[in-house]
Amino acid sequence: MKFLYADWLLTCNNEFTIIQNGAIAFEETILDIGTIDDFRNKYANEDIEYLGKNSVIMPGLINTHVHLEFSANKTTLQYGNFVKWLFSVIEHREEVIEKATKELIDSELKKMIANGTTTIGAISSYGFDLDSCVQSALNVVYFTEILGSKPDMIDTLFVDFQEKLKSAISQSSKKFLPAIAIHSPYSTHPFLIREVLKIAKESNMPVSAHFQESKAENDWLNYSHGEFESFFKNMLDQKTSLTKPNDFLDQFKNIDNLSFTHCVEANKKELQQIKELGATITHCPNSNRLLNNTLLNISYLNDIPLAMGTDGLSSNNTLNMFEEIKNAFFMHTNLDTNQLATKLLTAATQGGAKALGLNTGILSKGFDADIISFNLPDKCNNKDDLATAIILHTTQTKRTYIKGTDELNK
Structure with a gap:
């Protein structure tokens, strides 16, 4: 059993409980938390390690949405407009993916651990990142993605998806869990959506999908016009959208x-559907900014749970979750500073x-021991300011425990 204590312990529970001079005991799971005074009474014969001046303990960060197969991109792809970016991805896809070697992806995963991430939701289009994700120390929920809307390719695409999913399932472990991703309503044929969701429901797998990421997507889904019109006509010989947003969402019941x-263009009715589905919205603000999309109005989410992701390096310059959170903190200028900081860390x-x-994300007895620690540059005098101080002054951790093992200091 390991015992640690710090000047501050953030539980990140529903009440966002903060324990000053907080202590934690854990193995693979958390066995106890409390104040250091309580621990010294309860565990009088144990060595309880102090993490130093201005130290903080909190749950490990969860990057809910990341594309690792595009990790080689630096300056190849075009930013500033979603459709232009998409065309650049299509043009340079093979080049960028070929450069994303296993060694490169392994390196990015190790950086993520050093930056406080303990869990990722990896969206895999091709399966080229499978070995890296299986071998990583991170907790990985591995989303095999279905993509394609040409009717004459449906059978081939579905067979290919099944093979990739089978490979992912064969690697299942306590730190590697298979899941299913649908690329988006505009890019995935309704037949494929229906069939892969059947698999997800039968196997009780997590499901993820891009939704309402851009104005181009919204215009195409609702009106079959806009920037996507020439794209679909010239490349796929499609003149109308294959689905409407509400019909797309309606298929996700009982997951x-x-x-x-993203969901940055989702309207009130669509947000209500997402809420009724019990779904979470994953916010990727850096990607939204680089592709010149709308900023998600988190004030409008009406109790829809919020998660954070970096998206991939095809539309970001970093997979560091602390950097992602910090940028979100400066983008959302309409919310109270400390309340926003609390919301983003949660x-x-x-x-x-x-x-x-997953059974993680909160420091509480019985949860997985996915824990990070770091030291702030100076004393924080008021615990109400602590979340803001963490966001402003943290980019790396000194310890990153994943299921009880410090992966930075093994």
């Missing part, structure tokens, strides 16, 4: 762990755990 990524911990269906 326990469901998340929709989204990046327990919010991600809910979306992925």
Whole structure:
């Protein structure tokens, strides 16, 4: 059993309980938390390690949505407009993916651990990141993605998806869990959506989908016009959208762990559907900014759970969750500073755990011991300011425990 204590312990529970001079006992799971005074009485014969001046203990960060297969991109793809970016992805896809070697992906995963991430939701389009994810120390929920809307390709795409999913399932372990992703309503044929959701429901797998990421998507789904019109006509010989947003959402009933990524163009009716589905919205603000999409109005979510993700390096410059949270903190200028900081840290911990269906994201007895610690540059005098101080001054951790093992200091 390990015993640690710090000047501050954030539980990231529903009440966002903060324990000053907080202590934690754990093995693979958390066995106890409390104040250091309580621990010294309860565990008088144990060595309880102090983590130093201005130290903080909190749950590990959860990157709910990341595309690792595009990790080689730096300056190749075009930003500033969603459709132009998409065309650049199509043009340079093979080049970028070929450069994303196993060594490169392994390196990015190790960086994520050093930056305080303990769990990822990896969206895999091709399966090229499978070995890296299986071998990583991270907790991985591995989403095999279905994509494609050409009717004459449906059977081939479905068979290919089944093979990739079978490979992922064969690697299942306590730290690697298979899941299913639907790329988006505009890019995935309704038949494929229906069939893969059958598999997800039968196997009780988590499900993720991009939804309402751009104005181009919204215009195409609702009106079959806009920036996507020439794209679908010229590339896929499609003149109308294959589905409407509400019809798309309606297919996701009875999925326990469901998340929709982006949702920046979702209207009130669509948000209500997402709420009724019990789904989570995953916020990827850096990606939304780089592709010149709308900023998610988190004030409008009406109690819909919120998670955080970096998306991939195809539309971001970092997979560091602390950097993602910090940028979100500066983007959402209409919310109270400390309340926003609390909301973002909660989204990046327990919010991600809910979306992925994991027993983590909260420091409480019985939860997985996915724990990070770091030291602030100076004393925080008021615990109400602590979440803001963490976001402003943290980019890396000194310890990153994943199921009780410190993966930075083994």
